Amino acid sequence: MGEPRIVIVGAGPAGVRCAQTLLAAGLRPTLIDEGRRDGGQIYRRQPDGFTRPYAKLYGTEALRAQDLHETFTRLRAQIDYRPQTLAWNIWDKKLHIVRDGHASALDYDALILCPGATDRLIPVKGWQFAGTYSLGAAQIALKSQACSIGRRVVFMGTGPLLYLVASQYVQAGAKVAAVLDTSAAGARLRALPKLLARFDVLRKGSALVGALKRAGVQMYNGIEPVEIVGTPDEGVSAVRFRTASGKIEQIDCDAIGMGYHLRPETQLADLARCAFRFDTLTRQWLPQIDELGRSSVPGVYLAGDGVRVLGADGAENAGRLAAHAALIDLGRGAQAAVLDALKREQRRMDRFREGLAQAFEWPAQQAAKLPDETMVCRCEGITAGELRRVIHDEGAQEANRAKALSRVGMGRCQGRYCGHAAAEIIADAARVPLEQVGRLRGQAPVKPLAIATVEETE
Structure with missing residues (x-):
């Protein structure tokens, strides 16, 4: 029997530490990276030929950024690294990817999603x-x-x-x-x-x-x-x-x-049919995971800011935990002392996350009370007034119903930038709890594909 195929999506702090942990256990993972180079958004590398020092580029996180980059440089030749590759769908235990206009699907025994976060x-x-x-x-x-x-x-x-x-x-x-x-x-x-x-x-x-x-x-x-x-x-x-x-x-x-703050990129977790829960602290829907990063779907693991926004070092820790979870489930085991230390650190970071959410509160009322003329969905040109109209006149009290009737969240970003504010407007106008509004369902492709994309077999 051959080695299990482990696919990681995302080459930011979580993905790199995940790959490093799997390599140390003797496995060669496949690492899918939408970026041109490793580092993710927080530790995005400067282009070739740029010579700005780490201290200027990353400030207080310069040493961490440099360590992550140097770690990846050492392990790159040992993994199946695929940069500039978009993971756009998950179906029938296959990860669908596209690069340079060529689409293919990867089978996996374990899928570890580390897609990071975007601006909220x-x-x-x-x-x-x-x-x-x-x-x-x-x-x-x-x-x-x-x-x-x-x-x-x-x-x-x-x-x-x-x-x-x-x-x-x-x-x-x-x-x-x-x-x-x-x-x-x-x-x-x-x-x-x-x-x-x-x-x-x-x-x-x-x-x-x-x-x-x-x-x-x-x-x-x-x-x-x-x-x-x-x-x-x-x-x-x-x-x-x-x-x-x-x-x-x-x-x-x-x-x-x-x-x-930031919002986790949860579209792939949604397409993988992972269960979500409503987080009252941050007023958003987040994927359910256990302490190691296991999702509700066997063989699918979630780590980093793509599931909980804990910062770069929190993402690194979560990436290691998710790798250990996959190793345990594949019968490779893990040292109890190592796992206990990682879990303790993750709990400490999660407490800090709660503090940040309290210190820098999401201004829900600011979103709910936007003037009618304010553009909510820039992709589709939908104003707050138009969104309120479909709520009052057509009874749309759920996110996907409001989307169908108004087109809010139907554009290129698929609600990444307007979805949370739109939900606050719906809840306020319909006089229902935000949790009852629900969340926009994920749709493939998670980002636009070129019409000329050609399907290939992997």
Whole structure:
């Protein structure tokens, strides 16, 4: 009998540590990577020929990024690594992939999904104007193209990533006009007992805020976005917001980076028929896993930010755990002491995650009360008013029903960027709990495929 085939999706922190653990156990995994090179989004590598030092590119996470990159360089020749390959469907215990216009399907004995996360966004009036980016897109511009998204940038939203990206821009010499945080400063004090679970990370975050202040960046807490000012022809020219005291202020800028924490990329888990549960803390649906990362589907494992957003080091730990779970289920066993240490670390990181969710709260009411003229779904051009109309006039009180009647979430992103805010609008307008609204069902392909794609046999 041959060696079991283990397929990993994602070459970020979780995927790399997962592959490393499997190699140490004597197995050669297949690693599917949508990116050009390893590292994922958080440790995205700069292009060949770029020479910016790690400290400038990754800030406080420079040593971790360098260690992950060097680890992958050592193990790359020992694994079946497939970069620039999109995993677009899971069906009949096969992972369907496409590269360079050629589609094929991989059989697997174990499938470990480490797809990472994307920005969690809330629409704001005017966010469709050119010059409005997600925090992740702002990072990509800086890391992969060595450029700023604008000459005068405002970062708006909440969560640690807001301050990290702003700091990276300051480090790179870009002009950051302001950081606008929707969460109240007092919320961080209330969350302190849980945040102290990872004092080293808390200290780094405080240092980022201090560095931004020393750089002269305007800092606001407890704001409410009002409008991104601009025109279809000229793009963004300013952002208008309400301060914690209720005063309306405006800051001139030509680009805005937005983000409210991250949301796990769960589409592949959905297509694999994994069970989900509603997480009341973060007000979103997440895949169910056990302590090691086993999903509800035998042979399918979930790790990293694609199931719980714990940060890069949390993803590394989860990747190791998922690899051990697969090894145990394949009869390869694992050392109890190693597993116990990994599980203890994961519990500590999960406590910190809860603290972050409390300190940087998802502003549900901001989404629910968006003005009718606000564009909710940019792909399909659906406004908050149109979404409310199908709720009031046609009785759409469930996410997929509202999608069918309004087309919200039917576009290129398949609801990645509008789905969470749309659910808040539906729940508010229908006067039902958010959990009752449900979630948008995953559809294949998870990302668009070229019409000229040719199917091949693997």
